[in-house]
Amino acid sequence: MSVIREEVLDKYSAKVYKNRKEHVITVGEGNPDVVSANTRAIPGIITQRGCCFAGCKGVVLGPIKDAVIIVHGPIGCAFYTWGTRRHKAIADERKGEKADSYLEYCFSTDMQEADIVFGGEKKLKKAIIEAMDIIKPKAIFICSTCPVGLIGDDIHAVAKWAEEEYGIKCIGFSCEGYKGVSQSAGHHIANNQLIRHIIGTGDKEPVSKYSVNILGEYNIGGDGWEVEKLLKRCGIEVISIFTGGSSYRDIKNAHLADLNLVQCHRSINYVADMMYDKYGTDWLKINFIGIESCKESLRAIGEYFGDIELKARIEEVIADEIGNIFEELTYLKSKLKGKTAALYVGGSRSHHYQLLLKDFGIRTVLAGYEFAHRDDYEGRTVIPEIKPDADTKNIESITVEPDPKFYKVFLSEEQKNILKEKGILLNDYPGMIQDMDEGAIICDDLNHFETEEFLKVLKPDIFFSGIKDKFVIQKSGFLSRQLHSYDYSGPYAGFTGSVIFGNDLLMGLSTPAWSYIHAPWKSNPCLEARLEVEEYA
């Protein structure tokens, strides 16, 4: 049993210890390594987790630029998801169809006490009428917040009414904050409605020979654009991105793409699986964070399409991209090699960024997720073992049938087996643990107490996490970089993103202010005369 792990967990009461010990493991000590995940947070523990609404509206739907998202609830939930997640977008025109961008706006029904008492459906309808008068969007999404489910407002009936009244797309999302145990439930709820109501309703065929969707890429700091640019250079058409910088206009056509690329497995694997069942579209787990990962991902796409010309172009692009960053990369490596890092991010970046850190010679000593499931840690082979518990069993799980018109098979079983022999897994994800060193620590739903304790015992050079613990870490004397918001920098994806990331780390480690933390008189007393100083309380 790892000493470090026990040092941290020992301080817990018996009841908390019993719960937490399943969530904190040392890689290589179990055979196989099993980590408890996606269970309820312990009340009062100071979890960093958010809620179902955040996962649905904040994460998956929020970036869809041309849908007016009306948050049905009191003002807070809408306010806090207004411009705070850095999913970038611009209004644009593709294939003759315009997509507006409403991301600078925050829409809410601003429920008042009377709406709680008498119900808020009337106000919601009125809000839609007003949105249609003022903005005239092609799509409206309604997102529920905590009280909506409790008072029994039927947002789906209102959505149906709006579709009939205005001939637009209007979808209700029952993503009340108390559902599930984290943001994860919200991802699932959003995924279900996307496949039910949007994917497959468009008819704009791809124009290029090879086309893909990028799933689970939210264009934080422009990441999605960076990836799209790379793929375009290789000659691959991107039909839609789920959902960074993307639009209702594009997502409608997602079923017409040849292949789905999955960046964030946690948030979008439901759509990936359902598109496989319904349209026969294979999905490939890729990772455009990290230099080696980018190479591997591009090459895997080339192998999938099996086109010699395409494969050659991919090699050219890789060589060119590496050439552009080579000098800077060598310099950054020389400066960053040998450092250690801890990562605690939502449901996917803790894995992806370890590979980018490895490119710089930085070793990961701890990694954890806020709300990932066991498959994100251990790989999808454990899915049959995962049993739904009381908190998650009410999250609707839908099954889809093959679409009579659009179902197509791109690769035969035989071709897939050849790919498998080359190490390219289709419709699968092996999880984070397999990429980690023995002895590293995995911590699921890391709380404030454990953050402080692990800082003390592991002393990483850099702790990557989010805004709530950034200043805790910084005040403790450690460099903290946010891997949700990128500290307002980015993009970090792709080859050029990697050097932006490396430069940000070097900047953080080299900042002169770190050397001024301790006042010189603390270690070197030089007090000779007492000064007359006025009291300044």
Add this chain to the structure above:
Amino acid sequence: MLNYTNKKVYERTALRINPVKTCQPVGAMYAALGVHRCLPHSHGSQGCCAFHRMFLTRHFKEPAMASSSSFTEGASVFGGGSNLKTAAKNIFDLYDPDIIAVHTTCLSETIGDDLNALITEMKIPEGKYIVHCNTPSYKGSHIDGYTNMVSGFINNLAEKGDETNGKICVFPGFVNPGDVREYKRLLNIMKIPFTMLPDTSGVMDSPMTGKFEMYPKGGTTIKEIKDIGNCTMSLALGLKASEPSAQVLEKKLKIPYKSLDLPMGVEATDKFIMTLQEITKEEIPYSIEEERGQLVDIMIDIHPYTYGKKAAIFGDPDTVLGITAFVLELGMIPKYVVTGTPGTDFVERANLLFKKFGVDGCIAKESGDLFLMHQWIKNEPVDLLIGGSYGKHIARAEDIPLVRMGFPIIDRYIHSYVPLVGYKGAMRMAEFITNALMDYQDSHCKEEDLEVVM
């Protein structure tokens, strides 16, 4: 930028667009952070707590600690009593605060959890406290949440002893630590013993020492809060954020109160200083007179740049009224004055200010939003915007300089360390306003008109 905001004003009664307020609990969390060794606790599902911590952290660039009851669907149906009980045990075990300050969310309010009963039934460790208040998000705004939590501390802790402590109780309003420090400096100069409730200075502007302190040095102590019942009077600064708490104190423990506008600008600060003088009955020290004189000197120096300039001001009611008063003192015209927080006296009080300075055509609105304010600006433009970070879209869309004052300011640093209140704060406001107007002139005038001396 904001391309879908049209000039034509449609009346909206249901759709809120770009609000100038947020919900109650974040205000309660901020108030609780102003109590020493206190951990704010959010009784609801954990998303609220995460959002509120996030926003305070982004505004102050400081840790904002708080815990949550982490409701699940089960608790939402059957009540959150056991969640709160478990939370309290874990909090005292792991984080050892002296006091837990519980507030609610729209979830626990809608299901009707009875906090008072739940807490009474709980086993609380010796010498520790759990206090609470109700903060339904569907009523008022974060300002109401703030005052509800301050009142919660009084309701739960303040008591009357045998004799007076000779202090006054000061309710600072929803302001930054920099402002609280300025109040304290002035109170010290005026030699007035006081208790500040809450006091976020030292907590939300704590120094870098290389060691994270979960409970930094600052904050009103529990002992001080208990002793508030023995104060001679209380002073409520900011009618919306502070007066209700002063009223609670008067009702519960018969402590008389006086309420004042936030001391922003000349006249409101004069009134504050004179009120302090009434309490001490001593002469006002020269150092304060000197500061005031410096401020007026500055106001006369800068008048060619400020006089007649039109401003749109938005934010929290007390702050907006304070800025409006100062802007009028500078000879500017507060064309649009908007708060998202409901409460009709906001409009009345703004109108009184317009009347006093004889300005015409200014509009004040409570329960307003930035979408509406932007439409007004499109119809009749202004020279300057004053408010929080969410004004930056309008500033860019209409090419109007934005001066950041109020809450939340999440795209600039340092603002929370230095005051807007008092004569010193007014100097800072004057500097911000003139710099913004002059920078605009420098970047927009013809090349041959660029002035080196201004």
